[in-house]
Amino acid sequence: MLKQLTIAALLAGLAPLAQAADNGFYLGAGWAESEYGLSNPANAEPFDDKDSGYKVIAGFRLLDHFGVEASYIDHGDATVPAGVSCIALFNAPCPDTTNASAQTVSGFAVGFLPFPVVDFFAKAGVTSWSLDGRTPGFPDFKTSDSGTDFAWGAGVQAHFGSLGARLEYESFPVGDSADLGTVSLSFIYTFF
Secondary structure (H helix, E strand, O other): OHHHHHHHHHHHHHHHHHHHHOOEEEEEEEEEEEEOOOOOOOOOOOOEOEEEEEEEEEEEEEEOOEEEEEEEEEEEEEEEEHHHHHHHHHOOOOOOEEEEEEEEEEEEEEEEEEOOOEEEEEEEEEEEEEEEEEEOOEEEEEEEEEEEEEEEEEEEEEEEOOEEEEEEEEEEEEOOOEEEEEEEEEEEEEEO
C-alpha cells in the first residue's frame, strides 16, 4: 500500500511538469555544430570541414502531437584545400585554401511523441540555403551558391514549465554534393 501511495504522489508531483507540453508559441536559440560532409581523397591539408555556429527557432505547437517551426542556422566555416572545396561545392577552380560558410532558413512540420517531462520529435520540411566561398589573401576571389531543398531532423526535448531544452540532429543538402549534418543544443521558451 505504501508503494502505491508513493507512486501516486510521484505522478501527482509530475503532473504540473507535463503541462509544459501544452500547445502554444515558442522561441528558442542555441549552439549548432555542423559537418559539411566533404571528402578529402588526397588527404590534403589544411582540412577542417566542421565548425560551430548558432541557431534561432520560432514555432507553434498546434496540437499535442503536431507543430510547425521555422529556424535560421549559421553553420560556421569549413577551411579546406581549394581543390576539395571549389570542385565539390562550386565547380570552379580557386586558390590554395578556401573558407566555405553556409546559412540555412528552414520551415518544418514537426511530429511530437509527448511524455510527462520529455518529448521525442521528428520533423521534415524545406530549407533555403546559401553557401559562400572566399579565399584569405585573395580579396577578389569570392563565389556563392544557393538553392532550396528538402531537409529533415529528429531529437529529444525536456521541458520544465515554460522552459525547455532540446538536442537534435538535422540534415541539409547544400551545393552540388555536400550534405550538412548539424547537431544542435537549444533552449526554448513557450508562451502558453
